Amino acid sequence: MLYSALQSLFSHWRRQPGQLAMLVLGLALATALWSGVQAINAEARASYDRAAQTLGQDSLPRLSRADGQPVPLSDYIALRRAGYLVSPVIAGEVRSTNARLRIQGIDPLTAPEAAQGPALDGGLDLAAFFTAPGLLLVSPGTAAGPLPPDLPRLVEADGIPPNAALTDISTAARLTGQTDPSFLLVAPEQPRGLPPLSEATDLVLSQPQETSDIARLTDSFHLNLTAFGLLSFAVGLFIVHAAIGLAFEQRRASFRTLRALGLPLRSLLTALALEISTIAVLSGLAGIALGYAIAAALMPGVAGTLRGLYGATVPGTLSFDPVWAISALVITLLGAAAATAQAMLRTARMPLLSPAQPRAWAQAAGRTIRSQGIAALVLFIASGLILQFGHGLVAGFAVLATLLVGAALMLPVFLTVLLNRVEKLTRAPFLQWVMADTRQQIPGLSLALMALLLALAANIGVSTMVGSFRGTFLGWLDQRLAAELYVGARDEEQAIALAEWLAPRSEAVLPIISTDVRLLDLPGEVFGMADHATYRDNWPLLSATPDAWDRLFAGEAVLINEQLFRREALALGQEIVITDDLTLPIAGVYSDYGNPSGQAIIGFDLFRALFPDAPLTRFAVRVPTEDAPDLASAIRETFDVPTELVRNQAQIKRFSIEVFEQTFRVTGALNVLTLGVAGLALLTSLLTLASLRLPQLAPVWAIGTPRKVLARTELARSILLAALTWALSLPVGLALAWVLLAVVNVEAFGWRLPMQVFPADWVKLLGLSLVAAVLAASLPSLRLARTPPARLLQVFSQER
Template sequence: MTRAALGALLSHWRRKPFQLVTLLVGLALATALWSGVQAINAEARASYDRAAAALGETRFARIARADGGMIAQETYVALRRAGWLVSPILEDRAEIGGASLRLVGFDPLTAPPSFLPGSGPGGAGGLAGFITPPGQVIVASGTAEDLSPEGGPEIVTVEGLAPGIGFTDIGIAQRLLQRPGQISHLILLPGQPMGRPDLQDIAPGLEIRPPAQSSDIARLTDSFHLNLTAFGLLSFAVGLFIVHGAVGLAFEQRRPVFRTLRALGLPLRRLLVLLVAELLIFALIAGAIGVSLGYVIAAALLPDVAATLRGLYGASVEGTLSLRPSWWIAGLGISVIGTGAAAAQSLWKVARMPLLAPARARAWALQSERALWAQGGAVVACLAVAAGAAAIGGLVASFTLLGALLIAAALSLPILLHLLLGLAARLARAPVTEWFWADTRQQLPGLSLALMALLLALSANIGVGTMVGSFRLTFTGWLDQRLVSDLYITARDEAEGQRLEAYLADKTDAILPIWSIKARVAGWPAEIYGVADNPIYPRNWPLLEAAPDVWEQVHAGTGALINEQLMRREGLAPGDRITLPGPWSVPVAGIYSDYGNSDAQIVIALDQLTSRYPEAERLDYGLLTDDPAGLARSLRDDFGLPAENMVDQASLKAFSLSVFERTFAVTGALNVLTLAIAGFAILTSLLTLATMRQPQLAPVWALGLTRAQLARIELGRALMLAALTFVLALPVGILLAWVLLNFINVDAFGWRLPMWLFPRDWLWLGLLSLLAAGLAALWPARRLARTPPADLLRIFANER
């Protein structure tokens, strides 16, 4: 009996292969987008880490001379021979192949594993080629384009390196930089042997510096990844609408089968078990396809095809995308859960179906006024949940708010469309127009799920796009603000700082001391910075809130700037007083945004800092110059400042932005994919409806409308519905972005990103959604235009 029942159930899919394909494709796409987003997140985080490592070797403690000078190579050998596991680094700016590079010389034999970020083929000649002259310089491929190899070291390109940095052997670096026997600093390796003598006994004058803390980039991107994850979840939800539609249709069409099987004695429980087993198999198959597809998506979006191959063949190489078992489990799991969620309603209906129920398939969700009222009630309930969540606050509540708002928007779509179409029908005068509106309204229940999917996809696009765009604009502005100087230098001691000021006086446009002290302000750990009286700050330092004469106040010592974090924690506003160490009570003159820093920050005038806090460290300067490279060269060659004490922030900025651009490209592609899924949902709905709608269309045809006219009307209807949905999605998307920016970011990170609107993006999105709906309607419309008149005639014979 079980076998026969299973055969009867499965025969449905044999007869309706397109439905099967719809189900599997919908589920696979949903799983694929989810898995892809996860992989991209993981990969992006890894590349930030590599970037941070490349920019600062932040992962390792280092040993350097306390006075900032060079370490003699003999000291390195002496430390090694005493048992200290250290690895030498020599870095400085160098002219290689006609371009200025930050050259990092290291010893491949003693450097820690994964010292060199990125991946790719090594140069020719193996280690011998790397360590013996002329040697090799490893750079990012973008950097290599600027270099012309002529007689010097071989240029080897590797993916994942920061631009403007070249890695080479320490011996080659000593030659290229003409610093024989010199080392900038030593990396202190983990796993030091037992019984080493003290560092001071072997190498007096050296000191250990702990690894740097997590970088600003990583902190900033946390909020971005959180949002990207939410976006992946939304894509998944959109995909589930297809599954819901396909499962619902299949169950409705099999009602006669269910009834017959039950009548023949198949227990309800076994029928349900069989149906669940059927769905489970589909979920597993589609999940497997989805995970593979998600991997393909992730790999295609990240320019790293080589990593894909390595991943598929099981070699786990650090820093590359790899297909891990946990992926499979997560992907299959989410596919099964998604199928369960999408099919729960249908299964529930089967479980409650009376044995002698009418077996005819209903158009599966003919919506009554009553159903609409019920749906309206659900919308109100969702909005109530959203309001409650907004009142509670906190990260989980914010996500609840987000979800409730989206569900409310999706549920209210059919109601709003119903009302709008009713209004249009009342305004219509010509008979065909009147029929058009009435018929659209009648079709709405069948299309509403697909349109809800479209609404979700569109509003997610608008919302996430707005958030990402705002984030990017803000971040760019923040970088500009923070990296206002062209070259940053650090003096090795205060005497050198004074000599630097004298030396640089006529060589730069401005010398901006960046002096600060660490302190506790209002109980929070804080940094107090002094700024020089230079017009570049008022020009480049955008303030969130400020008194009218903010900079005058700051420089007169009658006001201080505080960062947004401190403002939010203490509820401060311009005009309030804040007590700085001393104690010094000073009014808040302005508030500035500070993305990427969780600590409180206060900015006061430089002379206030030096007079009130004479202990402030006076080593760092920002320099304004038109020729940072030339200035860095003369500082190094003429003044003798080590290259590690100079940071060319232009390359740091370029790199930070390139990391973000890469991730934004991913978002763009995900937008298109989500829309494609929604378009697919519309296509499946329209195709399903097309077969059911012949009884409605045949009379209109008989009254004199040609099939071509009917097809055009169908196409127009799809476009009109898509346009309406887009218009409704616009406020939802903006609301979504507002929630993301004003609740989730604030709860997670303590800063509020300003929202920027991008109407041109919306225009594109609107056109794209029309295109998707148009393409989806084209096939059913063409089919209608070519339906043989005999088929339409037969409607009258069969149905009446």
């Protein structure tokens, strides 16, 4: 019996393949976007964990200096000779123009087992590993990618994070030019009879962290992706809801017939549940495949984004995780269940004997509009309160969520009120009918229109944010890269020769020198800046005390970047710790986009005194712009300097802009996808309504309106609704952009950007949404135009 019931239920889809396609597409898209984003997040997080595991970061405590400087070798030896089991690690980076490789040098002789990593198993040539030039263990992906020049032999090994090399500490020392360990790993078991480690050293013992620094830094980005994924999932469910609603509505009569022929209600519901689950599972599987494809396609972009924004390296490739696939499938089933629940409930309550003509699920919804309006107001108020009193990234996203959901709920109210107003103003009876009828349609279309609103608002918000960011970033690059030429030397000796050679050939040779430190307990950088008009005139200061430059170069004050300033809620004049022995007041704050960590600038002379060991190998050279290319060539010819160490301003700008574009490529792609899904949602909703609307249209047709006119009116109505939705999405999108720029960006990246608007983009979006509306409405309209009069007549014959 169940089988026969299922057969007759499935026959519906065979006769309505378009509807089935819509349902499958909706489910598959919802699953795909959501699971794709999850896959990306999981891959990135796994990659952070791998990076941490390579050094046993996940399980081993470490010793490091409070100021972030390397641990003197003598401190390490003293600890070993006192009997403590600690193991040195030299961590650094090798860079060239287009590649960077993180170097992690461990001492396999002392490294605790947990820190050795899987890479040191297997047939490794250890003599070569220990002796110059050494070996670098890298993942196959890293070995295939762009790499800095002049590296030792690469050996491919699994389990090494991307763009990182595991090597012997001696090789790391040679490559990074650093002989002192960056930090010491502490073995979990120490020999018996020793005093506690804290009594034996001044170094700071830090316990293994649950999440690495990178994971914390990138949290905001992943939250961002998740929000997009969730939005897409919701929009996909709109489609599913519409498709299922349509299918149930159309089969209402068949359900009655089946029950009259002796199919118990319970069997009918079971069969329906089976039917939807089967479709959901199949669509879910398709969605998982699609999600995997989307994730794999986006992954290089995500990797680029994470590298560009945070310096975090994740592989550009995706691995397949069955747990991910299963959880995605479960989510699909839950989503399908949520979308079906209403239709199932209605079927269960459907009396066997009520009139057979379909009752539009929209009609009785007039009251809900009012409660939606109230809910929207409550959400707007909540949004304002969170904005006022909330803190942190999650609060930022909560503001966004309440704003968006509120706006979505507001939409039907907004449209109803507007159409009411127009209806009252107009005198023409047909137009009046159109307005009244459109208003009546709103509840049925509202879900789809909300989806469109969300997609449009997100689009406007994100593109305004990215555009503002881009504009600000370009202006900032011009200020920050004031020098015409940037030159690096192989070593300090060559640097001195280079500086001497450059002095008579240029207007100024400005040293660029920096070192890693810990600023307010997080990794950061200190730069030494030479006194020159280049900086005084151009450096992008956001705020400063009047004598900031004089005090900076006198070694009496420090400039810090906006990220540090905002993160720690500092104020001008407040003192910050630069080294253990030096605390300086803040004289100014400068913008520093694209850099996740804190940065401070002190006078060059003070820097040399504080960090005598920091190598001075880079210079900014001021020359007339037209002379820069010739001078660059002359430097390369005169000195044995690698090409990538001599770069002119234009090259660096181009590179920076590329990084920037790469960074927001993923956002763009997700934006387009969401908009596409919203268009689909609109189409399915219109299709659903179209079949339910015959009873409303038939009398209008009967009293003398041609089908063609009715069809054209339907089309115009869709366009009108889409345009109104677009109009509402403008303020919502701009509010969204403002929250992104002024709240989320500050929390996530530490910088606040001035908002710029791009009306040309809005017009483009209007065009897009109108096209979506026309596409979505044309099929139902066309159908209407071709509906045989008999079908319209049936409406009357079935009325009882």
